[in-house]
Amino acid sequence: MKFAKRALAVLALLPGLALANEGGVALDKAPDRSNNMAALQHGAKLFVNYCLNCHNASSMRYNRLKDLGLSEEQIKANLLFTGDKVGEMMTTTMKPADAKAWFGVVPPDLSVIQRAKASGAGSGSDYLYTYLRTFYKDDTRPTGWNNLVVNNVAMPHVLWELQGVQKVKMEEVADPHEHGKTIHQFAGFEQVTPGKLGKLEFDTAVADLVGYMEWMAEPAAQTRKKLGAMVVLFMTVFALLAWRLNASFWKEVK
Numbered sequence: 006m007k008f009a010k011r012a013l014a015v016l017a018l019l020p021g022l023a024l025a026n027e028g029g030v031a032l033d034k035a036p037d038r039s040n041n042m043a044a045l046q047h048g049a050k051l052f053v054n055y056c057l058n059c060h061n062a063s064s065m066r067y068n069r070l071k072d073l074g075l076s077e078e079q080i081k082a083n084l085l086f087t088g089d090k091v092g093e094m095m096t097t098t099m100k101p102a103d104a105k106a107w108f109g110v111v112p113p114d115l116s117v118i119q120r121a122k123a124s125g126a127g128s129g130s131d132y133l134y135t136y137l138r139t140f141y142k143d144d145t146r147p148t149g150w151n152n153l154v155v156n157n158v159a160m161p162h163v164l165w166e167l168q169g170v171q172k173v174k175m176e177e178v179a180d181p182h183e184h185g186k187t188i189h190q191f192a193g194f195e196q197v198t199p200g201k202l203g204k205l206e207f208d209t210a211v212a213d214l215v216g217y218m219e220w221m222a223e224p225a226a227q228t229r230k231k232l233g234a235m236v237v238l239f240m241t242v243f244a245l246l247a248w249r250l251n252a253s254f255w256k257e258v259k
Contacts, residue, residue: 030135030139030153030154030191031126032126032127032131032132032134032135032154033131033134033135033138034127034131034134035128035130035131035133035134035212035215035216035219036134036212036216037216038212038213038215038216038217038219038220039216039219039220039226039227040227041216042073042074044212044213044216045073045213045216045217045220046073046074046075047210047213047217048213048214048215048216048217048218048220049070049073049075049084049217050083050084051210051213051214051217052214052217052218052221053084053086053095055163055164055214056115056163056214057095057096057097058097058099058163059097059099059104059108059112059163060097060112060113060114060115061094061095061096061097061112061114061115061116062094062095062096062114062115062116062221063094063095063096063114063116064094064114064116064117065094065095065116065221065224066092066093066094066095067080067084067085067089067090067091067092067093067095068080068091068092069224070084072224073220077091097112099112108148108159108160108161109147109159110159112160115218115221116221116222117222117223118133118218118222119133119215119218119219119221119222120222120223129219129222130215130216130218130219132154133215133218134211134212134215135153135154136152136154136155137164137211137214137215138168138207138208138211139152139153139154139194140152140158140162140164140165140168140171141153141171141172141173141194142170142171142172142197143173146158148160148161148162149161150162150165151173153173153191164207164210164211165200166200166201167200167201167202167207167210168200168202168207169196169197169198169199169200169201170196170197170198170200171194171195171196171197172194172195172197173191173194173195174191174192174193174194174195175189175190175191175192176189176190176192177189177190178190
């Protein structure tokens with residue numbers, strides 16, 4: 006019940022977001038990072054450095070990162086930059102009033118954003134993986150950036166130094182719904198200036214970041230899955246024993 010309320014709250018903060026497939030934009034499949042501790046640690050570092058400046062993750066404590074194999078000393082040295090204690094929640098120092106003035110909306114809490122963005126178009130990880138990789142330069146926007154998944158997005162491209170600057174390429178094609186007319190259709194990206202990372206390196210970094218956000222949305226997910234498998238196995242064995250015991254009890258009656 007608490008998760009449902011939190012998920013609805015996250016969605017309520019983003020009234021302008023459209024489903025990723027509404028404009029014909031297919032979601033890319035996010036690589037699975039659930040069992041890759043090195044990737045999840047890297048994702049946590051990216052999250053703290055690039056996401057936590059504007060967004061909160063108020064349901065996650067820094068010391069929970071020990072579940073990813075990090076020691077308390079490593080967390081303090083590499084992931085705590087605001088003087089918070091290791092047991093504090095992961096929150097931003099940005100004031101909500103300042104955020105609204107700069108972006109037009111208070112950035113949503115990211116604690117369960119991965120789960121909140123799941124839809125028929127794909128998982129929440131697919132959504133975030135595609136969204137974070139499809140920012141492009143658009144001088145008509147206040148931030149100078151737009152996004153292929155979320156048209157007229159308010160969020161700037163915080164990873165631009167890593168990805169570089171890219172522009173969207175459009176092509177004119179026949180309108181499938183109205184004879185004699187044409188429409189503009191997405192035809193790829195054009196790299197204007199390179200970033201610190203190559204395309205494959207950047208995609209890998211985003212996959213690590215999204216993997217961490219997936220873990221953060223439910224840190225006990227892997228434990229739950231293992232426990233679920235054990236319960237199913239137990240119930241299967243129990244059902245088999247009950248079936249044979251029932252047959253033994255009724256054997257003489259028959």
